[in-house]
Amino acid sequence: MPLFEREPELMRRHRTTARGALFLSLVAGLLAGTAAARSGGTTKPIVFPILGAAHYTDDFGDQRPGGPHQGIDIMAAKKSLALAAEAGKVKFWTTSASAGCMLYLYGASGTNYYYIHLNNDLTRGNDNRGKCVAGTAYAPGLKDGAKVAAGQPVGFVGDSGDADGIHSHLHFEVHPGAGKAVDGYPYLQTSQHLLFAAPKGKPFTLELDGTVMKPAALTLQVKVTTLYAWPMGQHQTKLHRALLLNVPDTAIVQSTSGSSTRKATILSARIGQAVKVWTMPATASLKTERGDDLSLGAALVLLKG
Numbered sequence: 001m002p003l004f005e006r007e008p009e010l011m012r013r014h015r016t017t018a019r020g021a022l023f024l025s026l027v028a029g030l031l032a033g034t035a036a037a038r039s040g041g042t043t044k045p046i047v048f049p050i051l052g053a054a055h056y057t058d059d060f061g062d063q064r065p066g067g068p069h070q071g072i073d074i075m076a077a078k079k080s081l082a083l084a085a086e087a088g089k090v091k092f093w094t095t096s097a098s099a100g101c102m103l104y105l106y107g108a109s110g111t112n113y114y115y116i117h118l119n120n121d122l123t124r125g126n127d128n129r130g131k132c133v134a135g136t137a138y139a140p141g142l143k144d145g146a147k148v149a150a151g152q153p154v155g156f157v158g159d160s161g162d163a164d165g166i167h168s169h170l171h172f173e174v175h176p177g178a179g180k181a182v183d184g185y186p187y188l189q190t191s192q193h194l195l196f197a198a199p200k201g202k203p204f205t206l207e208l209d210g211t212v213m214k215p216a217a218l219t220l221q222v223k224v225t226t227l228y229a230w231p232m233g234q235h236q237t238k239l240h241r242a243l244l245l246n247v248p249d250t251a252i253v254q255s256t257s258g259s260s261t262r263k264a265t266i267l268s269a270r271i272g273q274a275v276k277v278w279t280m281p282a283t284a285s286l287k288t289e290r291g292d293d294l295s296l297g298a299a300l301v302l303l304k305g
């Protein structure tokens with residue numbers, strides 16, 4: 001395990017220059033979810049390591065005070081959830097002054113991922129009073145050495161170590177074959193952003209707002225802009241994400257105009273029409289978390305205007 005070989009690299013400074021609501025009854029109509037297994041090779045897309053809004057550029061190799069930048073700095077709101085890029089095993093690393101609160105993910109594919117500058121604040125401010133422990137830096141209840149599923153929350157984005165006082169971000173490194181860091185940008189560009197994160201098998205429902213892209217008899221493609229995931233209470237905006245949903249016979253389809261609501265059909269929907277969808281309660285799996293085609297079904301479709 002190359003922890004100690006890697007540590008000097010960590011010590012290099014890599015300072016960034018940038019800086020219920022309505023709750024459908026969760027009855028069991030439960031789909032059996034199987035987390036897609038990742039085995040061998042690194043060609044499969046990883047899970048984007050943050051839930052929700054984040055931005056980054058290819059700053060791998062950029063000259064920084066301590067040498068070439070070894071990761072990609074992904075800017076995100078403080079305490080955004082950091083997610084496991086693939087299934088694997090985690091190790092906490094808490095003693096590096098530059099990395100701050102850090103996590104290693106030893107991926108099942110043989111690729112290792114480093115999560116650096118995890119949260120160390122107890123308040124919304126930059127108080128630095130939190131320790132590198134579960135619930136502050138790492139996901140609540142996560143144990144050092146634990147096995148994790150792809151997409152499982154492993155920590156919280158922050159500004160610990162030499163990112164202190166700088167815009168919160170995740171310094172994310174990719175080490176194929178447990179070797180040297182490579183440019184993580186292509187991994188992130190082809191990664192799959194999750195709609196929500198929940199323990200596999202846990203019931204959930206989504207409330208989606210967006211516009212109709214393609215109505216059909218038993219399916220509906222929606223460009224989703226806003227998403228609430230229940231009961232997790234996770235919220236995302238400005239998604240611009242196309243989702244292809246099943247619309248079973250049992251789905252309730254209505255059109256609303258002003259204060260009137262009437263029965264409607266999916267085929268009456270117009271492209272570009274505003275729409276709200278409640279998904280059928282289902283159980284969390286990597287497929288549903290990614291929103292793979294037809295992995296989600298509509299329970300209620302509200303066509304607006």
Ligand SMILES: [Zn+2]
Pocket residue numbers: 014015016069071072073171172
């Ligand atoms: Zn960095």
